[in-house]
Amino acid sequence: MEIDEIYKIYCENGDQDLIKYIENIVNEKSMNGQWDRGIEGQSENLTTILLYEYATSIEKLTNGIITSKQVVDKLSNQMGKLRFGDFKDKNDDNVCYDKNSVTSDEYKKKCRIEKHFGAHAPQYTDENGKTRCAIVLFDNKQEFNGMTLSGIDLSDLTDIRHTIFHEWTHVMEMQTVKASELSMDDILYRDGESVYINTTAGVDWSMEEFEDYISSVSDLVQGDKEISFSGISTIEINKKKNPNRRIMHNQIDEGATEFIARKVMSIVDDTAKSPDRYKGQVKIIEKIFSSLGLDKSVATYFSAPQKLLRILERKRIGGVDFLHYISDVVNCSGKGIDLQQFFRDIDIICGELESDKPLEEVTTGDVVKNALSHDIIERARSSERLAEEDYR
Numbered sequence: 001m002e003i004d005e006i007y008k009i010y011c012e013n014g015d016q017d018l019i020k021y022i023e024n025i026v027n028e029k030s031m032n033g034q035w036d037r038g039i040e041g042q043s044e045n046l047t048t049i050l051l052y053e054y055a056t057s058i059e060k061l062t063n064g065i066i067t068s069k070q071v072v073d074k075l076s077n078q079m080g081k082l083r084f085g086d087f088k089d090k091n092d093d094n095v096c097y098d099k100n101s102v103t104s105d106e107y108k109k110k111c112r113i114e115k116h117f118g119a120h121a122p123q124y125t126d127e128n129g130k131t132r133c134a135i136v137l138f139d140n141k142q143e144f145n146g147m148t149l150s151g152i153d154l155s156d157l158t159d160i161r162h163t164i165f166h167e168w169t170h171v172m173e174m175q176t177v178k179a180s181e182l183s184m185d186d187i188l189y190r191d192g193e194s195v196y197i198n199t200t201a202g203v204d205w206s207m208e209e210f211e212d213y214i215s216s217v218s219d220l221v222q223g224d225k226e227i228s229f230s231g232i233s234t235i236e237i238n239k240k241k242n243p244n245r246r247i248m249h250n251q252i253d254e255g256a257t258e259f260i261a262r263k264v265m266s267i268v269d270d271t272a273k274s275p276d277r278y279k280g281q282v283k284i285i286e287k288i289f290s291s292l293g294l295d296k297s298v299a300t301y302f303s304a305p306q307k308l309l310r311i312l313e314r315k316r317i318g319g320v321d322f323l324h325y326i327s328d329v330v331n332c333s334g335k336g337i338d339l340q341q342f343f344r345d346i347d348i349i350c351g352e353l354e355s356d357k358p359l360e361e362v363t364t365g366d367v368v369k370n371a372l373s374h375d376i377i378e379r380a381r382s383s384e385r386l387a388e389e390d391y392r
């Protein structure tokens with residue numbers, strides 16, 4: 001179906017106030033040059049319908065614990081750039097990944113020839129010093145020096161939807177909390193010789209900088225600084241296991257992101273086929289989220305992921321905490337593991353989670369108090385600032 005036909009159907013049969021609300025934001029962001037309204041030379045309604053679909057699906061998935069409007073607010077607050085095709089010269093020069101600007105040739109070589117990215121969501125600091133996400137869906141028909149660049153099929157709406165729902169879930173999982181509102185266990189978790197950092201702050205730091213960070217974390221908890229979480233990703237430091245490197249545990253988080261993207265996809269278009277990627281990770285997350293309650297798990301993942309981290313870290317299995325037990329397996333693709341036993345172990349722990357009901361108390365009030373309100377307040381403040389500034 002054509003984009004404009006879908007748009008018409010939503011305008012006639014959908015939530016018209018929500019569509020207007022989204023359109024106002026899309027207009028403002030596209031006028032500032034921050035967001036694309038759609039694919040160049042095609043319908044101008046693509047961003048609007050995708051946002052409408054994603055937001056209403058999250059409201060359904062969380063049984064209203066998170067409302068559509070809250071989803072739109074959080075995305076518009078945290079997503080500094082939205083591009084279909086490629087990043088834009090001049091406009092996006094300030095977005096960097098691995099120290100290269102996303103508009104540079106080095107970035108193209110690294111990410112679209114060597115790493116085959118179909119889409120990307122790098123974080124960057126905007127002109128107001130705020131951490132933002134830049135979302136791009138690359139066009140797989142572009143070339144560079146005679147070589148085809150990686151991307152997705154931008155003529156296929158299913159491909160666009162699935163990819164953007166996954167990337168937006170990455171934006172939704174980003175959470176910034178005042179350090180003083182957290183306990184040490186929320187930020188740092190020790191297990192044997194490993195120290196796990198439950199924040200992705202400092203992913204570019206050296207080993208020395210990390211050691212400074214650990215020793216200063218107790219000051220941090222009392223201070224005014226903010227700590228950011230990326231869903232259930234953690235960073236492990238274990239000098240014996242790996243003397244020179246931090247071990248990033250983000251594969252299990254990819255499973256959670258992809259699982260939610262597939263759920264959204266099935267609400268939007270139940271005939272679309274799911275791709276095969278992250279199959280094992282998705283299966284594990286499906287078990288965990290179902291035992292904790294799907295609506296509450298998704299709401300918590302988007303508003304207080306540190307709660308989920310602690311729930312999973314407190315469970316023990318085979319001498320390790322549950323989160324890193326599964327993470328170790330998915331990070332090395334289950335090499336040398338008895339997978340049948342592995343999934344039996346997961347079922348046992350999930351059974352315990354189900355009877356413990358650790359997310360019983362999650363309500364709309366909690367979610368708003370916790371995190372989404374923070375973003376909404378931020379957004380209100382930044383639109384006040386925008387109004388004061390002179391835009392020409």
Ligand SMILES: [Zn+2]
Pocket residue numbers: 166170254257
């Ligand atoms: Zn991802």
